Amino acid sequence: MQMFRGVLAGLTLLAMSGTALAVTEIRITHATTGGAEKEVLDQIVADFEAANPDIKVVQIPFDDDTYSDTGLITQLQGNPVPDIYFQWAGYPVARDANAGYAADLTDALKSDGWGDTFVPSVWSAGAGTMVDGKPYLIPASLDVTNTIWYNKTIFAEDGLTPPKTWEEFLALIKVLVEKGETPIIEGNQEFWPFGNWASHIAAKVVPPEEYAAAFEQTGKFNTAGFLKALNHIQELHTIGAFNKDMAGLGADPAMATFIEGAAVMHPIGSWLIGTAKELGDADFDYASFDTPVIDPTHPLKDSVIGTVTGWVVHAKSTHQAEAVRFLKFYTNEANQIKRAEAGSLSPIKGVNEKANLDPQTKQMAEMLATAPAMVPPPDTTYPVPVAEAYYQAAAMVATGEKTPVDALVWLDDTVAVIGKQ
Amino acid sequence: MLWFVAPAMVLFGLFVLWPMASAFYYAFTKWDGFTAPVWVGLANFQRAFADSVHLMSYVHVVLYILGTFVFEVSFGLVVAVLLNSDRRGFEFLRGLFFSPVVLSMSAAGVLWAFVLDYRSGLVNALLKAMGAGDLAQPWLSQPTTALIAITIVSGWKYSGFYMVIFFAALRRIPRNIYEAARLDGAGPVRMFFSITLPLLRQNIMVAILLAVTGGFAGFDLFFTMTNGGPFSATEVPATWIMKQAFDQNQLSYGIALTVILTIVVMVVSIVYLRFSERVGVARY
Secondary structure, eight states: OHHHHHHHHHHHHHHHHHHHTOOEEEEEEESOOSHHHHHHHHHHHHHHHHHOTTEEEEEEEOOHHHIIIIIHHHHHTSSSOOSEEEEETTHHHHHHHHHTOBOOOHHHHHGGGGGGGBOGGGGSGGGSSEETTEEOOEEEEEEEEEEEEEEHHHHHHTTOOOOSBHHHHHHHHHHHHHTTOOOBOOOOTTSHHHHHHHHHHHHHHSOHHHHHHHHTTSSOSOSHHHHHHHHHHHHHHHTTOBOTTTTTOOHHHHHHHHHTTSSSEEEEOTTHHHHHHHHSOTTOOEEEEOOOBSOTTSTTTTOEEEEEEEEEEBTTOSOHHHHHHHHHHHTSHHHHHHHHHTTOBOOBTTHHHHSOOOHHHHHHHHHHHHOSOEEOOGGGTSOHHHHHHHHHHHHHHHTTSSOHHHHHHHHHHHHHHHOOO | OHHHHHHHHHHHIIIIIHHHHHHHHHTTEEOOSSSOOEEOTTHHHHHHHHOHHHHHHHHHHHHHHHHHIIIIIIHHHHHHHHTOOOSTTHHHHHHHHHGGGGSOHHHHHHHHHHHTOTTTOHHHHHHHHTTOGGGOOOTTTSHHHHHHHHHHHHHHHHHHHHHHHHHHHHTTSOHHHHHHHHHTTOOHHHHIIIIIHHHTHHHHHHHHHHHHHHHHTOOHHHHHHTTTOSTTTTOOHHHHHHIIIIISOOHHHHHHHHHHHHHHHHHHHHHHHHHHHHTTSOOO
């Protein structure tokens, strides 16, 4: 009997110790697979687990394209669902909220004044983090989705300075062409890299109502405004601004070619900074300038194109409290400083000022802080098939496949076939 | 008897019939994979027949299949005839021609994308080394050259497969037929057209059927080398379906395109099998 009691006591102790060591697993799916940003994410996860031994964080990473094509769609409907997932602000967040995947984070953001730690602009109507006045996306990064990166060494060798107007930009490209350089490298196999820039060019010359109407399918693309935008793109093609293999080159090889110094300029987003840290030589010296002013009378002449990216808590997650705990840790000042120093602009108040930013990230921060307006990329704001069709039409003009007029006719025909989205 | 086939029937029903039936249903809906599907009747099919890229994808796949007749079937046949010998070294050569077949299609696509790269590819480097730098082209970035480049790479990959089929058949042709023809004064070309080709007719028909059905299913080489580009110049039904369904989150439209592709391949296969039965090379 005594032996039986001893065994029972032992088993009880074992069960109790098991309870004490019970670990909640939270699953987080995202599209960060490498570079300085991934190193920081891994570090944040490790620090969080050390500070919260009752929570284990499991990362489910996908490369960027796989994540947006099939990775997220299958994860969202899987079992178990990811507790936290990466998302782009705007159209995807609204869709997820309406479909019941995204949790309303109003209460979480009110607790401990968490919501007040973010810069107020991320909670504005145009930021794409809110749906019907309720927050669904915890901003993690402010991304400039297109700026024109340039090789400072080549610019200095040729006595060039960043242009302030479109005419200066064209003149600069002509100089580079005469010197036998590849002025602009584009890897546009997937259409979005140049499409982002082409939509910023359009946003700077097309009347805003006309621009929105076309992408919302309440108006046409074949307008004087869009014709003007595509004419500017044709100017670039005519003077030989782009690499010959633009249409077939991937986005990553194009970025690598720029970082290797084989091309002078590369229009792409602020995420180039993280890749340059990983791939660039120590003496690779680069900076950026925004698309120069094209129409001085246009209300968005000085705008930047960018978006907010961040994290959504799955509405069906059974560990929402733990997920919020992780996100509060992720967005605390110390961790955001680490992320900013790795090249991600922080949406948390004061972080970008306190962090020891590299010159390029600092430039991005200043660009965002001083820009009078931010234009979101069409593929995160409007129906994707319509945005893609515009991207393709712009690419046709950039490579000389179609004239601006023909491209706009093709574009309206294509959007008509797609039907109302 | 029913119990005996029940497990197979259940598996077939679960993994073949049910997915097919549900795909057929989704083809008549508007569904992005995220939200609930909405019944739209024939709208996806009407769109498919107005979608110029979709229609052109069938033109591209037909051109690709015609190319495979030349670069895979015909080239495989010629190589099989030329290497049909027991002399020293021929076995090694046959192995060499067959070796690309064992490589994965995706790996072959990535490899050739590097070889054909505009800036650092082997082809352009060779042209420059030979003093013909003006001929260097962005092979995979031009609508005029991308499809032909893929067709040639496909030939490099699969001609060895057809070579093996034809080589095995050649070995079954009695040698005395050739000896008799030689005694009658026939040369190698005459013997090829009068003896070899007619006696390989059945194998050629099978090879063509494989090339046609394989061509319609073509995806990985197109995906890895050009992803349907530039400007849809190498878009084939499978790449266009992938783009619509997943890149643009239009799953129901992608499914409708898949239903159309299934019907097209079924019709082509049935017509071909009927034809081969009529000409007497096969009986089903």
